Amino acid sequence: MSPDADPAAPRTVFTGGTVYDGTTAAPSAADIAVQNGRIVEVGTGLDGDEQIDCTGRWISPGFFDSHVHVMFDGVDYLRMIGTPFSLNFYYAAVNLKNTLDAGITSVRDAGGADLGVKEAVRRGVIPGPRMQIAIGMLSQTGGHGDDWEACGVEIPLFPEHPGRPSTVVDGPEQVRHKVRELIRNGADVIKVATSGGVLSPRDDPRHAHFRDDEIAMMVTEAAAAGIFVMSHAQATDGIKAAIRNGVRSIEHGIYLDDEAIQMMLDAGAWLVPTLHAPRAVIAAAAAGASIPPASVDKAKMVAEAHLDSVRRAHQAGVKIAMGTDCGVGSHGTNLDELAFMMGAGLSSLDALHATTASAAELFGVADDRGRIAPGLRADLVVLDGPAGEVGAPGELRRRVRGVYQDGALVSTGTTARQLA
Known part of the structure; x- marks a missing residue:
């Protein structure tokens, strides 16, 4: 944990999802605990102050x-x-x-x-x-x-x-x-x-x-x-x-x-x-x-x-x-x-x-983000559909349901209106 981190900050757990960790390893069921904008634990049966239910969905690094x-x-x-x-x-x-x-x-x-x-x-x-x-x-x-x-x-x-x-x-x-x-x-x-x-x-x-x-x-x-x-x-x-x-x-x-x-x-x-x-x-x-x-x-x-x-x-x-x-x-x-x-x-x-x-x-930021692992920044994407499957052009982007930066929700995946 960073020296500036607040030990009393809420701990949020993404539960019930299938995790793709950013490597070429197959996705697997796991929970992700986030505190102070960082991933603090990855495992099963994790608890926290807040929960985000990802049942039936998969989670990728941003x-x-x-x-x-x-x-x-x-x-x-x-x-x-x-x-x-x-x-x-x-x-x-x-x-x-x-x-x-x-x-x-x-x-x-x-x-x-x-x-x-x-x-x-x-x-x-x-x-x-x-x-x-x-x-x-x-x-x-x-x-x-x-x-x-x-x-x-x-x-x-x-x-x-x-x-x-x-x-x-x-x-x-x-x-x-x-x-x-x-x-x-x-x-x-x-x-x-x-x-x-x-x-x-x-x-x-x-x-x-x-x-x-x-x-x-x-x-x-x-x-x-x-x-x-x-x-x-x-x-x-x-x-x-x-x-x-x-x-x-x-x-x-x-x-x-x-x-x-x-x-x-x-x-x-x-x-x-x-x-x-x-x-x-x-x-x-x-x-x-x-x-x-x-x-x-x-x-x-x-x-x-x-x-x-x-x-x-x-x-x-x-x-x-x-x-x-x-x-x-x-x-x-x-x-x-x-x-x-x-x-x-x-x-x-x-x-x-x-x-x-x-x-x-x-x-040059591999020690900060790009994988789901303790200590890394909680930039995450929650998606529908088969875990780790890309599909045809256009399919993957339509399956985005939540985008998080530092553990905070910044988008629900709805494409913003494009100006003419």
Whole structure:
């Protein structure tokens, strides 16, 4: 128990449920005792001052999404151009609530949210998951984060403002300065694009971006501040460059070859697949969203290779953390990613582990949350349905019945109204 804990605080027991503990162990019947926001005991026949009846339900650690963008919800360029700048912050509050309603209690915002958004959640101004933020994504000129269009103007996905600087850089010294600026602005993680991407206008997902000396500089400066680097990396060579220079997680990982997979194993790096993202782009375009045809074509081009890469990485034993890229797709649909990962060969328990303890380790918070064990934070999700079973896309999120942070109920799982 923490030295600041109140020994007289009420002890709440979640009773009668089946517990999934965050590992790949099968769920089993158990009670969970919570006091001062922490799990204090897991077992059977536990007593307490208050009881929460979970009979017929199962309890999981709060879910993690390792890759979101809370400052927008669905890609539609004409709509984005017509949206007032400050309105996006209000939309972010809705997106965060929808994410929390889905049982996601911790997120890593991979670009867009600034320190003010994170602080609004931390201070209780708005409800939402615990946040780590990247603020922006380092991109070379002409790279995945360069918003220059062929007509000669820039149409930024995330407009610059005092809390979110431009992140287009070239050369190690520009990189050094920008990483330090992002850290000054509150970044918990540094994000880089070491390859082209699907939604950016003038690049190719199969091409590597940045050179080794530039990536090494990012990692060095991040390490000096005690944080990690995550890499948007779709191209094979871009993946290898990131791993070779100490990047902690590969986001997307669309074109993995056997050498890249072995490099990830040797380095202990994570794969954050985001299988959700290209599906969302294709579906949005089919529904009439304003998305450049080239981006839709790229989303279709990568789909088969993406699934195959995740399958082979999992079979080889690469560590996987769940991430969706929600923002590209709708917030609140995050748990659909687990079904997509199962389509790449993960079992239900593998997918759940990627969404709990494995992601907590990636975030660097495994000693605080991500498992159901004494001493850890009581971020919990209560769900209907077969314990530890993910089901088809859409099924798991519809079974969320209670979301708890520090043992306090913060959502009953009802998806918040999404603004048009």
